[in-house]
Amino acid sequence: MEISIKHEKELVVSLKGRLDTVTSVDFTEKMNKEEIKEEVVIIDMKELEYISSAGLRALLALKKSLSACKKELEIHNLNPICQEVFKVTGFNNVLTVK
């Protein structure tokens, strides 16, 4: 999985490929190392083809850590299969999906 991070008005994290058992660990590590000054973090999933429950858990952990610092997490550009995964797991209710 490729992760690219841009510090703009918001922090935009673009994911490409798969967010699964292996890559979710890399994602979490990378996000933990990142110094987040922005109020909003956007995860752009336009090029994310696949997300498993491990990926969902990584997103949830990120959301919790951001909430603790009173920051927001937004998920953008979900593809149809990722949308379906979000829907059946109820993640579209927990995370802000745009």
Add this chain to the structure above:
Amino acid sequence: MSLVRNAKLINRKFITYLIPSILMIFAMQFGSLVDGILVGNFIGNEALSASSLVMPILYVVQIPGFALGIGGAIVVATLLGKRDEIGAKKAYSFSLIVGMGISILFAAIAYPISAPLASLFSDGNALYQQYATEYIMMYLVTDPIITFALLIGSFMAVDNNPRLSSIFYILSNIAKVGLEILFIKVFDWGMYGAALSTGAGYFVGLIVVIFYFASKKRMLKITFNLKESSGKEIFKATSTSALNLLLTAVQMLIVNIFIGKLFNDFDLIIYGLISNMVFLFDLLCGGVLNIIPNLCGIFYGEKDYYSLKSIARKIYWINIIITVLISLFILIFPKAYCQIFGFTPTENVDYINTMLWVYLISFIPYEINKFSMNYYPTIDKNIPSMLTVLLRELIIVLPLTLVLLFTHGLLGYSIACAVNEIATVIIVYVFILIYDKKKKYKGILMCEDIDPETFDVSLENEEVNASIVSEQIIEFAKKHNVPDRESSIVGLAAEEMVDNIICYGYKKEKRNYIDVNMKLVDDTLLLRIRDDGVPFDPTKYDFDENENYSTSGIKLIKNLTDKISYMRILNLNNTVLEIKIKGV
């Protein structure tokens, strides 16, 4: 890293089935051996001869237990492999009911039929007549217990309890020996006691069956709804064993009559020595062959031809290796072999050695034929197995043995046995090769080709493999024109299941293997995951329906797939997930 299929997971099952099976056959053969010793020593040589003479009758009496046990187990294993649990229960019930029905009939006619049957073998000798009558009568009376024991023993092994099945046979045979001594020596019941000990021994062994009935792993339960109960398939699978027992009885009867008339006393002793080789080979090879119905039946039902071929090849070669080792032992130490049976050759040593060596030639083809008789009915190919039985128990053996017995005596008998087995192997294998071409099967194992349109891999229990297998399945599905959505779901299902097994399935941190198979059948993707972790049935996995969200992988795949089914077969978790392709 590309994953490939291997047999490491099923090889572990092979060992867990092989050892109990060898011990079981060992116990049964041991019981028979000691039976002869006790009868001969405590009642007399005439009693031993009478019990040997009536052996053909006992073969026929054992048909409902032995043959239906094998045939029923084959059909039950195949149905379990197909995940037809209801069908398996019906086949189990059908076999038990028919077997018990026939054995009760045998018991009911025991009194009027025993004396006339005994007279066939006693040649006017009053003592033989009395011993044979008593033996046949008591064996028939106790046949329902023996039949039930043989049937339930077979089904226990196929129903996830190979160890319990083995313990059952071992306990029964130990009890049989103890009770036989009690009945003959203490109660002085003579031949009645000798025959009664078999049924009584199995009756004691039934204690183990209580544990089976209480076992959580048990799937087979009696049902009286026998509609569509695979009766035809059971009789088909039973036919080879039943015909074999029947023809062995006929052949034994005819050949023994001529041997008795043609051989002098010395040749009769040598005949006894070489005949006992069969017992020795069966003692060591029988347990290996005995696992064919259980393991191969299930893999055949699952259409897992990779596992089927792998296990069948192992059984084939292990049997041949054991046979070669025993043969070498007898070839190198013929004197030691004779002494096992209490005979020390002092004269005509070269003659004895020649007889042993000539007779030994028959054993490699003998074991190959035994394999054919067990393997082909298991994979629903009855013609080669029936051909094997008919050739080696009737068509070749009878004329050949009788002619060579008259022309060359004992040497002729040994040559006939070897030629019979070799000719049977050649004819059956030529037939198989012709049949293969006609039906497009591959090789002597007569398997359908492994479907190239199937994704079939084995992976080690490392988390990275959950991700790799998912990627490879998605790639495979897309290559086979499966739409993106369904390709992703099947990949997701594979990752979640494998990850769950790796995280929670194994108690000890050691190398384990998981088999993953995926294929497209009509408009449905079938994903099968097989592992030897702790029993886990995802269909019974509970989660809170009212929770706002869930990070559970199992809940995710339960919601995304169309059907999940689970079975604990061969002590392995077998989960099948179905994903229907929308718009097809």
